[in-house]
Amino acid sequence: MTLPFTRWPDDFARRYREKGYWQDLPLTDILTRHGDSEALALIDGERRITYRQFRHAVNNLASALQAKGIKRGETALVQLGNVAEFYITFFALLQVGVAPVNALFSHQRSELNAYALQIKPALLIADREHALFAGDDFLNTFVDQHRSVRLVWLRGDEGEHALEAAIDRPAENFIATPTPADEVAFFQLSGGSTGTPKLIPRTHNDYYYSIRRSNEICGITAQTRYLNALPAAHNFAMSSPGTLGIFMAGGCVVLAHDPSATLCFPLIHQHQVTVTSLVPPAVSLWLQAISEGAGNAQLASLELLQVGGARLSATLATRIPAEIGCQLQQVFGMAEGLVNYTALDDSPERIINTQGRPMCPDDEVWVADEHGNPLPRGEVGRLMTRGPYTFRGYFNSPEHNASAFDENGFYCSGDLIAIDEQGYITVQGREKDQINRGGEKIAAEEVENLLLRHESVIHAALVSMEDSLLGEKSCAYLVVKKPLRAVEVRRFLREQGVAEFKLPDRVECLEALPLTPVGKVDKKQLRLWLAERAQG
Numbered sequence: 063m064t065l066p067f068t069r070w071p072d073d074f075a076r077r078y079r080e081k082g083y084w085q086d087l088p089l090t091d092i093l094t095r096h097g098d099s100e101a102l103a104l105i106d107g108e109r110r111i112t113y114r115q116f117r118h119a120v121n122n123l124a125s126a127l128q129a130k131g132i133k134r135g136e137t138a139l140v141q142l143g144n145v146a147e148f149y150i151t152f153f154a155l156l157q158v159g160v161a162p163v164n165a166l167f168s169h170q171r172s173e174l175n176a177y178a179l180q181i182k183p184a185l186l187i188a189d190r191e192h193a194l195f196a197g198d199d200f201l202n203t204f205v206d207q208h209r210s211v212r213l214v215w216l217r218g219d220e221g222e223h224a225l226e227a228a229i230d231r232p233a234e235n236f237i238a239t240p241t242p243a244d245e246v247a248f249f250q251l252s253g254g255s256t257g258t259p260k261l262i263p264r265t266h267n268d269y270y271y272s273i274r275r276s277n278e279i280c281g282i283t284a285q286t287r288y289l290n291a292l293p294a295a296h297n298f299a300m301s302s303p304g305t306l307g308i309f310m311a312g313g314c315v316v317l318a319h320d321p322s323a324t325l326c327f328p329l330i331h332q333h334q335v336t337v338t339s340l341v342p343p344a345v346s347l348w349l350q351a352i353s354e355g356a357g358n359a360q361l362a363s364l365e366l367l368q369v370g371g372a373r374l375s376a377t378l379a380t381r382i383p384a385e386i387g388c389q390l391q392q393v394f395g396m397a398e399g400l401v402n403y404t405a406l407d408d409s410p411e412r413i414i415n416t417q418g419r420p421m422c423p424d425d426e427v428w429v430a431d432e433h434g435n436p437l438p439r440g441e442v443g444r445l446m447t448r449g450p451y452t453f454r455g456y457f458n459s460p461e462h463n464a465s466a467f468d469e470n471g472f473y474c475s476g477d478l479i480a481i482d483e484q485g486y487i488t489v490q491g492r493e494k495d496q497i498n499r500g501g502e503k504i505a506a507e508e509v510e511n512l513l514l515r516h517e518s519v520i521h522a523a524l525v526s527m528e529d530s531l532l533g534e535k536s537c538a539y540l541v542v543k544k545p546l547r548a549v550e551v552r553r554f555l556r557e558q559g560v561a562e563f564k565l566p567d568r569v570e571c572l573e574a575l576p577l578t579p580v581g582k583v584d585k586k587q588l589r590l591w592l593a594e595r596a597q598g
């Protein structure tokens with residue numbers, strides 16, 4: 063059994079193989095290529111895991127999955143944070159040919175249910191440390207609602223669901239059964255702009271290329287020590303070059319549960335970390351900590367700081383080499399595929415002012431006007447792209463795919479960009495109906511749908527407003543039957559089981575929403591009002 067997904071046309075697949083982008087290796091090769099190496103792969107708190115131990119843990123879990131009757135071609139819903147078990151689980155599932163959706167640890171009931179409805183998972187792997195799974199109430203309802211689930215393993219469970227027990231039990235005669243390299247390996251999460259969160263099928267071939275190429279560009283070697291303080295499941299953290307890049311090179315990953323300076327600075331010093339990745343607001347907080355007395359002495363080993371996920375201002379970018387004392391690399395990527403990097407040997411001006419260039423010579427990127435026609439170089443318009451690691455369609459979403467792609471298979475990311483004469487990209491804005499809250503993406507429609515469930519809400523529009531730390535925050539404009547306070551709105555959304563970062567930072571009630579001449583909600587006008595208010 064294989065999972066359905068939109069393939070690259072044959073002539074593209076042939077070309078991507080001929081050029082060596084697709085090597086027909088499973089992603090598990092990232093780990094198995096190290097054999098029984100005693101080099102350190104992973105540091106998680108007090109735990110130190112060598113490549114040999116890592117591989118054994120993976121095989122044990124994979125073998126336990128097979129023993130439970132889990133089969134190649136099935137799917138899993140996984141929710142684990144920045145812990146060793148995230149990676150052990152990921153590789154174990156790949157070893158048995160099961161494609162996971164790795165939900166973010168910040169996700170709640172609403173997101174988990176939405177993913178499960180789409181993939182119909184055979185198993186659920188989650189964490190007792192997450193509030194949802196501290197007791198059994200949600201678990202019981204979930205298993206009841208999603209009849210496809212035959213197996214539940216929980217990290218930190220003491221009883222029948224114990225994930226650790228399955229990892230510790232030695233495997234006998236384990237035989238790996240990964241899916242073919244040109245099939246779906248796992249699903250990446252889209253930041254989204256629609257009512258239901260969309261899933262991105264990623265194949266072994268395309269994802270492995272993305273990681274391999276990222277390693278080349280970022281100079282990752284067996285000597286690299288990488289601090290992962292981004293959410294483990296995020297595409298940036300997994301593949302640009304992220305933890306999987308470090309594993310591929312035989313380097314060492316140090317896990318942090320959050321990007322705070324108080325946690326990360328000592329970890330960097332203690333483990334002599336050389337590379338890390340952050341979203342812009344975390345950079346602000348690091349710079350603040352340094353200037354308020356922490357200094358940068360603990361960061362002496364740090365050679366490279368990658369920043370991406372949201373727009374990095376030139377002001378902030380300039381301060382990184384000066385105050386943190388390491389090199390900056392801008393990363394403009396998307397879980398759908400395309401990743402752009404500034405090169406390590408680019409001029410400081412380029413690194414500060416651009417979001418880099420597409421990493422693959424066969425990334426096709428161009429800028430379209432509102433009618434889908436190409437614009438001259440330098441002009442601002444819609445980013446259109448296709449290439450050897452950019453997907454060809456969201457999972458089971460024919461309608462949305464029809465508008466997200468043009469007739470030649472170019473994906474329209476919803477970003478507004480300009481490309482200069484040398485091919486460097488600058489992100490200028492966004493067309494998609496999304497709020498980028500410091501790198502955490504909020505699909506406006508998803509939150510609006512939840513707001514409309516409230517008995518007092520007649521119309522709802524979620525828009526971005528400028529924020530000095532996060533770049534953007536969200537404001538909900540509501541038309542209501544009776545007045546609603548922000549706290550009530552947030553409480554209601556929390557009860558709907560939605561991730562905390564999606565709750566509106568501000569709530570405004572109106573008599574009516576402004577409309578465009580064609581009768582759509584005029585979000586431009588709403589954003590303008592917010593900007594005017596902010597000016598004061």
Ligand code: AMP
Nearest residue numbers: 253370371372373393394395396397489
């Ligand atoms: P996602 O769909 O969650 O994978 O998020 C990808 C989106 O994040 C992109 O389409 C951009 O809108 C945004 N993004 C990522 N990196 C950057 C960056 N360096 N600068 C500006 N926006 C970015």
Ligand code: DBH
Nearest residue numbers: 297298370371395396397
């Ligand atoms: O924001 C992103 O999704 C992102 C940012 C940087 C990403 O997916 C990536 C690098 O791979």
